[in-house]
Amino acid sequence: xxxxxxxxxxxxxxxxxxxxxxxxxxxxxxxxxxxxxxxxxxxxxxxxxxxxxxxxxxxxxxxxxxxxxxxxxxxxxxxxxxxxxxxxxxxxxxxxxxxxxxxxxxxxxxxxxxxxxxxxxxxxxxxxxxxxxxxxxxxxxxxxxxxxxxxxxxxxxxxxxxxxxxxxxxxxxxxxxxxxxxxxxxxxxxxxxxxxxxxxxxxxxxxxxxxxxxxxxxxxxxxxxxxxxxxxxxxxxxxxxxxxxxxxxxxxxxxxxxxxxxxxxxxxxxxxxxxxxxxxxxxxxxxxxxxxxxxxxxxxxxxxxxxxxxxxxxxxxxxxxxxxxxxxxxxxxxxxxxxxxxxxxxxxxxxxxxxxxxxxxxxxxxxxxxxxxxxxxxxxxxxxxxxxxxxxxxxxxxxxxxxxxxxxxxxxxxxxxxxxxxxxxxxxxxxxxxxxxxxxxxxxxxxxxxxxxxxxxxxxxxxxxxxxxxxxxxxxxxx
Amino acid sequence: xxxxxxxxxxxxxxxxxxxxxxxxxxxxxxxxxxxxxxxxxxxxxxxxxxxxxxxxxxxxxxxxxxxxxxxxxxxxxxxxxxxxxxxxxxxxxxxxxxxxxxxxxxxxxxxxxxxxxxxxxxxxxxxxxxxxxxxxxxxxxxxxxxxxxxxxxxxxxxxxxxxxxxxxxxxxxxxxxxxxxxxxxxxxxxxxxxxxxxxxxxxxxxxxxxxxxxxxxxxxxxxxxxxxxxxxxxxxxxxxxxxxxxxxxxxxxxxxxxxxxxxxxxxxxxxxxxxxxxxxxxxxxxxxxxxxxxxxxxxxxxxxxxxxxxxxxxxxxxxxxxxxxxxxxxxxxxxxxxxxxxxxxxxxxxxxxxxxxxxxxxxxxxxxxxxxxxxxxxxxxxxxxxxxxxxxxxxxxxxxxxxxxxxxxxxxxxxxxxx
Numbered sequence: 001x002x003x004x005x006x007x008x009x010x011x012x013x014x015x016x017x018x019x020x021x022x023x024x025x026x027x028x029x030x031x032x033x034x035x036x037x038x039x040x041x042x043x044x045x046x047x048x049x050x051x052x053x054x055x056x057x058x059x060x061x062x063x064x065x066x067x068x069x070x071x072x073x074x075x076x077x078x079x080x081x082x083x084x085x086x087x088x089x090x091x092x093x094x095x096x097x098x099x100x101x102x103x104x105x106x107x108x109x110x111x112x113x114x115x116x117x118x119x120x121x122x123x124x125x126x127x128x129x130x131x132x133x134x135x136x137x138x139x140x141x142x143x144x145x146x147x148x149x150x151x152x153x154x155x156x157x158x159x160x161x162x163x164x165x166x167x168x169x170x171x172x173x174x175x176x177x178x179x180x181x182x183x184x185x186x187x188x189x190x191x192x193x194x195x196x197x198x199x200x201x202x203x204x205x206x207x208x209x210x211x212x213x214x215x216x217x218x219x220x221x222x223x224x225x226x227x228x229x230x231x232x233x234x235x236x237x238x239x240x241x242x243x244x245x246x247x248x249x250x251x252x253x254x255x256x257x258x259x260x261x262x263x264x265x266x267x268x269x270x271x272x273x274x275x276x277x278x279x280x281x282x283x284x285x286x287x288x289x290x291x292x293x294x295x296x297x298x299x300x301x302x303x304x305x306x307x308x309x310x311x312x313x314x315x316x317x318x319x320x321x322x323x324x325x326x327x328x329x330x331x332x333x334x335x336x337x338x339x340x341x342x343x344x345x346x347x348x349x350x351x352x353x354x355x356x357x358x359x360x361x362x363x364x365x366x367x368x369x370x371x372x373x374x375x376x377x378x379x380x381x382x383x384x385x386x387x388x389x390x391x392x393x394x395x396x397x398x399x400x401x402x403x404x405x406x407x408x409x410x411x412x413x414x415x416x417x418x419x420x421x422x423x424x425x426x427x428x429x430x431x432x433x434x435x436x437x438x439x440x441x442x443x444x445x446x447x448x449x450x451x452x453x454x455x456x457x458x459x460x461x462x463x464x465x466x467x468x469x470x471x472x473x474x475x476x477x478x479x
Numbered sequence: 480x481x482x483x484x485x486x487x488x489x490x491x492x493x494x495x496x497x498x499x500x501x502x503x504x505x506x507x508x509x510x511x512x513x514x515x516x517x518x519x520x521x522x523x524x525x526x527x528x529x530x531x532x533x534x535x536x537x538x539x540x541x542x543x544x545x546x547x548x549x550x551x552x553x554x555x556x557x558x559x560x561x562x563x564x565x566x567x568x569x570x571x572x573x574x575x576x577x578x579x580x581x582x583x584x585x586x587x588x589x590x591x592x593x594x595x596x597x598x599x600x601x602x603x604x605x606x607x608x609x610x611x612x613x614x615x616x617x618x619x620x621x622x623x624x625x626x627x628x629x630x631x632x633x634x635x636x637x638x639x640x641x642x643x644x645x646x647x648x649x650x651x652x653x654x655x656x657x658x659x660x661x662x663x664x665x666x667x668x669x670x671x672x673x674x675x676x677x678x679x680x681x682x683x684x685x686x687x688x689x690x691x692x693x694x695x696x697x698x699x700x701x702x703x704x705x706x707x708x709x710x711x712x713x714x715x716x717x718x719x720x721x722x723x724x725x726x727x728x729x730x731x732x733x734x735x736x737x738x739x740x741x742x743x744x745x746x747x748x749x750x751x752x753x754x755x756x757x758x759x760x761x762x763x764x765x766x767x768x769x770x771x772x773x774x775x776x777x778x779x780x781x782x783x784x785x786x787x788x789x790x791x792x793x794x795x796x797x798x799x800x801x802x803x804x805x806x807x808x809x810x811x812x813x814x815x816x817x818x819x820x821x822x823x824x825x826x827x828x829x830x831x832x833x834x835x836x837x838x839x840x841x842x843x844x845x846x847x848x849x850x851x852x853x854x855x856x857x858x859x860x861x862x863x864x865x866x867x868x869x870x871x872x873x874x875x876x877x878x879x880x881x882x883x884x885x886x887x888x889x890x891x892x893x894x895x896x897x898x
C-alpha cells in the first residue's frame with residue numbers, strides 16, 4: 001500500500017464502500033482497514049424498508065373495480081395512481097435516509113449498485129417495495145441467488161413484459177435483457193439472437209399472481225426443445241439462469257461493472273484489465289460470492305492508489321447522502337430530497353431505463369455542475385431555490401418535479417460537527433476541514449478562495465462557512 | 480485547460496470582429512488559430528462554413544394526441560372510435576381533402592397558408608414503446624427500441640462539428656430551460672441549458688465560480704480536470720451569450736403568449752437576433768398526457784403552441800431570418816385511436832411531426848407529407864408508422880445543418896424530400 005495516512009485510507013474506504021464517514025467516526029476508528037472491511041461485510045443485518053402492506057399488492061389489480069355507473073371511475077383511478085406515486089416517493093425517502101444513517105453502509109451502497117444493474121421502474125408500490133428489499137437482502141450474498149430472486153420479482157416480470165410471455169406468443173424482452181444487461185453484456189458477443197429466442201421460450205409461463213407472488217403457469221409454458229448457448233434440452237427459466245451463470249463471461253461482466261462502480265470508470269487499460277480478470281476468476285471460483293469479491297477489491301493495494309482516490313464523480317445520490325451523513329443533516333421537507341435527485345438526474349426507483357444510470361462523466365453538464373456547486377448554499381445557507389426541473393410528461397409522476405418550497409429547511413447537528421474539530425487550532429481549521437471533506441490535496445487558489453469566504457468570524461460561523469465553501473468546490477463532487 | 484481545439488485549425492475566409500481584429504494572430508487570407516483560444520474568442524469570428532441555418536426543436540412532452548391535432552376528418556372510423564372526442568368536420572381547419580388542423584391551431588394554419596408549414600404524417604419507429612420515459616429516450620437519443628444510448632442526437636451533432644469554427648463551445652446548441660435534456664448531451668461536449676442569458680450569467684458570477692473557472696487545473700486527477708474544463712466552458716459560453724444578447728438589437732414584435740412556451744420561444748428569437756453562433760435551440764412544453772378530459776387541456780396547449788410559433792415566425796420574417804430558421808415539433812408518441820371511458824386517450828404510437836420555416840420545398844399539395852393515417856390497418860388498436868423519425872433527423876442534419884447524418888445517427892436512414 002502506498003504511504004498514505006490511516007485516516008486517508010479510511011476516508012477513501014468509507015466513500016467508496018459507503019457514503020463517507022463522519023469526522024467523529026474517523027477520529028475514533030483505530031483498527032486496520034482489513035478489519036473494518038470484514039466488519040462491513042459480516043456485521044450487516046438486513047432490515048426491510050416498509051411503506052406499504054405487502055398484501056396491498058393486488059390493489060393495482062382492483063383498480064378496474066373502481067367503477068361508478070358501470071363505467072370505470074377514471075377520477076378514482078387517477079387518485080389511486082397519484083397515491084401510488086406518493087408511496088413510491090416515501091420509499092425513496094426512506095431508503096435515502098437509511099443510506100444517510102451510516103448503518104449497514106456497504107449493503108446500501110451495493111443495493112444502489114444493484115438498483116442500477118437490475119434497473120426496474122414500475123408504478124405498483126408494493127411491487128417496488130418487494131423488489132427493493134430483494135436487492136437489499138442479497139446485496140452482499142451470492143450473485144446466483146440475487147439474479148434468480150430479481151428475475152422472479154413481479155416488478156421485473158412486469159417491467160420486462162414476462163407476464164405476457166407465453167408459448168403461443170413469446171415476448172423476448174426479459175430474455176434479451178437478462179443476457180445483455182444482467183449477465184453476459186452486449187459487447188461480449190457471447191450470445192446470438194437465436195439464444196434469445198429460445199431463452200424467451202424457456203421463460204414462458206413465468207409470471208406473478210394477484211398476491212404479488214411468483215408463479216409458474218405451466219399451461220403457458222412452451223416445454224419443447226430449446227438450444228441455448230450451445231446446449232439443448234427442455235429448458236425452463238431456471239435452466240437459462242444456470243446456463244448463464246456457467247459462463248465465465250458473466251463473472252467477468254459483473255466483476256467489471258462492480259470495479260467501475262467502486263474503483264474506476266476507466267477499465268480499458270492493461271492494468272485495469274488484469275485486475276478485472278483476476279477478480280472475475282476468483283469471483284467465478286467462489287461460486288459468485290459477492291462478499292468475497294468485495295473483500296478482494298476493498299483490501300487490495302491498488303484500491304488505495306493515488307490515481308484511484310478522489311477521482312470518482314459522485315452520483316447525485318452519493319453527493320446528497322454524503323452531505324447528510326457528514327453533517328448529521330436532516331431535511332425537514334422530504335420533497336427537497338426528491339427535488340435534488342430530480343434536478344441532478346438520479347431519482348431512486350425511477351431509473352431512466354432498464355440499462356440504469358450511465359454514471360461517471362454523464363452526470364456532469366453545465367447546469368448540473370452549477371447546481372451541484374450551488375447546493376451547499378441552498379442547504380446550509382438557506383439561499384432561495386430559483387430553478388425548476390422538467391416535467392417528464394407523465395401525468396402520474398408530476399409530483400416528482402415539485403420543488404417543495406423556495407427554501408430548504410434543514411436541521412444540522414453543528415455541535416457534534418464542531419466538537420469533532422475541537423482539537424484543531426484556528427490557523428489549521430481550513431486545512432483540517434479540507435482534509436476531511438476533499439479527497440485530494442487542495443490547490444493553492446482554492447485554498448485562498450475558501451479562506452476569503454470564511455471571513456474572520458467566530459469559530460462556529462467559520463466552520464459553517466468553510467464547510468459550505470469546501471462543499472461548493474468541483475473537488476467535492478469527487479470521492 | 481480551456482483548449483477546445485487540440486491543434487491549430489486553418490480557416491480560409493472569415494469576417495473578423497472584435498478581439499481578433501487587432502490581434503497579431505491575424506494574417507492575410509489564412510489565419511492560424513492557436514490552441515489556447517477559448518470558445519468566446521473563436522466565436523467572435525462568427526465563421527461557419529456549413530452555413531447559418533438554425534434548427535429549433537419543440538418537444539411536446541406527454542404524448543400529444545396526433546389524431547386530434549391533424550384530424551382525418553373524412554374518416555368514419557375516426558368518428559366511430561371517438562364518439563365524444565372527435566372534432567366535428569365543420570370545425571376542422573382543412574389542409575387537404577383528408578386532414579385538417581384542430582381549430583386551436585388556427586395561428587399555425589395561417590402560417591400553413593403562407594407556405595411555411597409541412598405536416599409529416601405517420602412518424603414513429605419499429606417496435607414502439609408506450610412508456611413516456613422510454614419512448615422519449617428513443618426520440619432523444621435516436622436509438623432503436625432495443626438500444627440504450629447515453630448521448631442525444633443533438634449532442635452528437637455537436638461532437639461531429641467540434642472541429643469547425645466555434646469549436647466545441649456548449650452554446651452551439653442551447654436548451655431554453657433550467658436543466659439539460661439527454662438530447663443535448665454528446666461524448667465530447669454537451670449543449671448549454673439556460674432559461675434566459677441573464678439568469679445563467681448571474682449563476683456563473685455567483686460565489687467562487689468565476690474565480691475557480693479562471694484557475695486552470697492540472698491534468699493529474701483526470702476527473703477533476705474534466706470538472707474544471709466543464710466549468711470554464713460554461714462560464715465562457717454564459718458570458719458569450721449574455722454579452723451578445725445584451726446588445727439592443729431585438730425586435731420581438733410578435734404577440735407571444737405569456738405562458739412558458741411563449742417566453743421560451745421569445746428568448747430563442749432574441750438569441751437568434753443577437754447573432755450567436757448557436758445552430759440548434761431546444762424547448763419543451765409538458766401536459767399532453769391527456770388520459771382524462773382531454774379536449775380542454777389539449778386545445779389550451781395547442782393554442783399556446785400555435786400562438787407562440789406564429790409570433791416567433793413573425794419575428795423571423797421581420798428580421799429577414801425566415802429562410803434561415805426551421806422549427807421541428809414532435810411528441811414521444813401519439814395516442815390510441817379509440818378514446819377511453821373518461822373522455823381521454825391512452826398511450827399510442829405513430830404521430831405527426833411539424834416543420835415550420837421558410838426553407839421548405841414543394842407545392843401546396845406536398846405540404847402534407849405522406850397520406851392520412853390508415854385507421855383500418857392498426858397494430859393492437861394503434862397506428863402503424865410509415866416514416867422512421869430518424870429519416871427526418873437525417874434530412875435535417877444533412878440538408879439543413881450540413882452535418883454528417885450517418886456519423887451522428889450511427890447508420891444511414893433514407894432521407895425525405897422536405898427541404
